[in-house]
Every structure is written in C-alpha cells, then in structure tokens.
Amino acid sequence: MRLPYLHDVHEFETPKDSGAMNPHTESWMFSTLDAALCAHTVILMYHSIGDNPVDPHSLHPDIFARQMEELSRRRVRVVGLLDALNEMRQWRKGLRIVITFDDAYSDFLTNAAPVLKEYGYPATVFAPTGLLGGNAAWDSYDKGKVLMTWSELAELQHMGFSVGGHTVSHARLTECSESELERELRDSLLQLKEHLDGSIPVLSYPGGYFGHRESLAARKAGYMAAVGVGSRVANYPWTNLYALRRRRWL
Numbered sequence: 282m283r284l285p286y287l288h289d290v291h292e293f294e295t296p297k298d299s300g301a302m303n304p305h306t307e308s309w310m311f312s313t314l315d316a317a318l319c320a321h322t323v324i325l326m327y328h329s330i331g332d333n334p335v336d337p338h339s340l341h342p343d344i345f346a347r348q349m350e351e352l353s354r355r356r357v358r359v360v361g362l363l364d365a366l367n368e369m370r371q372w373r374k375g376l377r378i379v380i381t382f383d384d385a386y387s388d389f390l391t392n393a394a395p396v397l398k399e400y401g402y403p404a405t406v407f408a409p410t411g412l413l414g415g416n417a418a419w420d421s422y423d424k425g426k427v428l429m430t431w432s433e434l435a436e437l438q439h440m441g442f443s444v445g446g447h448t449v450s451h452a453r454l455t456e457c458s459e460s461e462l463e464r465e466l467r468d469s470l471l472q473l474k475e476h477l478d479g480s481i482p483v484l485s486y487p488g489g490y491f492g493h494r495e496s497l498a499a500r501k502a503g504y505m506a507a508v509g510v511g512s513r514v515a516n517y518p519w520t521n522l523y524a525l526r527r528r529r530w531l
C-alpha cells in the first residue's frame with residue numbers, strides 16, 4: 282500500500298534547537314527571523330480509528346499504525362499539546378507534531394493507544410462531556426459509534442494521554458444563542474475539572490464551526506487555547522491560540 286503524503290513534514294525532518302541567542306551580536310536579527318520562519322506546529326486530527334467503511338471520518342487501524350511508523354521513520358518530534366503551546370509561545374525553532382482525537386471514541390483505547398504507546402507518542406482526546414458512555418448521536422454517517430466513559434478517560438490519562446473539551450453536547454457553536462454558547466463551553470470545562478484530575482483547558486470546536494464570537498467566548502470561559510478542523514496550514518508563534526489549525530492525514 283502506498284502511504285499517503287504528509288505535506289511539509291519531509292522539509293523539516295531534522296529540527297534543531299536554536300539554542301540561546303545573544304541580542305548583542307549582529308546575527309541576532311537573522312537568528313530571530315530564522316527561528317520565526319522555522320517554528321512550525323502541525324496538529325494532526327483524528328476521529329474514530331476503526332474499520333468502518335460507512336464513516337469517512339474513521340481511519341482504518343492499519344493505516345493509522347503505518348502513519349505512526351512513518352512519523353517515527355522520519356524522526357519528527359511528536360510532542361503533547363501543552364508542550365507545543367509552550368514552545369510556540371517561546372518561539373522555539375523546529376517542526377513539532379501534535380496528535381489529537383475528537384469525540385473520545387472508545388476505539389481509541391483498543392486501536393490507537395497501543396500504537397501510540399509503542400512509539401511513546403503523546404496525544405490529546407477531546408471529549409463531549411455530556412455524551413460520554415453513549416453514542417455519536419450527532420454524527421451523520423454512523424450514529425452507533427461508542428464514546429468512552431469517564432472512567433475510561435481517567436484510564437487514558439493514567440496511560441499518559443491528555444483530555445480536553447469538545448463542548449457538552451457536541452453543539453454547533455455558531456448556531457448557539459449567547460447563553461447556549463456560554464453554557465456549552467463553561468459546563469464542559471467544569472465537568473472535565475470535576476471528573477478528571479489533570480484534564481487540559483483546551484477546546485476543540487465541534488465540526489470546526491467557529492468565528493470571532495466563539496473564539497472570544499472560549500477565552501472568556503477559561504480555555505487557554507482552541508483548535509479548529511481540517512485546514513492544511515500549520516501553526517506559527519503568531520497564530521491565534523483560539524484558532525489553531527489542524528489537518529487530517531488520510
């Protein structure tokens with residue numbers, strides 16, 4: 282099987298730390314510019330990992346395993362989402378890859394986690410907190426997909442993965458009233474804090490639907506960052522933390 286191509290990764294496969302820069306040397310300006318142009322965060326977006334031909338958002342476990350193998354072979358740096366955000370803020374040089382999963386499907390535990398553990402790769406799962414233990418009732422392709430329970434999310438955290446928010450009811454935020462928007466964001470964060478020690482205050486906008494109103498609301502609700510859906514563009518130190526871009530690797 283020919284592996285799908287991950288745009289850009291091959292160009293940056295040997296990231297090097299820029300090291301300390303001395304602002305009193307004439308090379309400082311060029312080093313700063315160089316660091317800016319090379320600081321490049323790619324956030325991969327997955328949903329279900331399973332053999333599910335009716336669902337175009339599901340990825341076959343064999344393909345997922347080959348993609349992780351490919352990342353390892355290319356020796357790209359795979360870091361946790363919070364580490365990536367810190368490095369972006371510090372304008373740290375070099376490509377970094379972040380792995381994320383929307384919707385908290387239970388096949389993460391069986392089909393994704395073992396492969397990620399094999400390579401030592403961190404990942405973040407974004408959970409719709411009011412639907413855990415149920416099914417993907419919002420999904421237009423396969424409403425039968427099962428979501429993890431709170432205890433399974435705790436188990437996942439125990440394995441070293443992190444959990445962020447995906448609203449309460451997987452609501453399309455751009456269609457919510459002001460009060461619904463506030464409730465979806467605030468209550469999801471509260472439930473994460475209540476049920477899980479160490480959950481991360483990062484939001485994934487359901488379906489990637491967001492605009493200026495939603496990103497401001499996410500900030501106001503207490504999230505430190507928020508990710509969208511589907512763009513093939515990478516993130517740079519100047520990227521709005523409430524409009525982080527992600528890409529699918531199909």
Ligand SMILES: [Zn+2]
Binds near residue numbers: 384
């Ligand atoms: Zn979703």
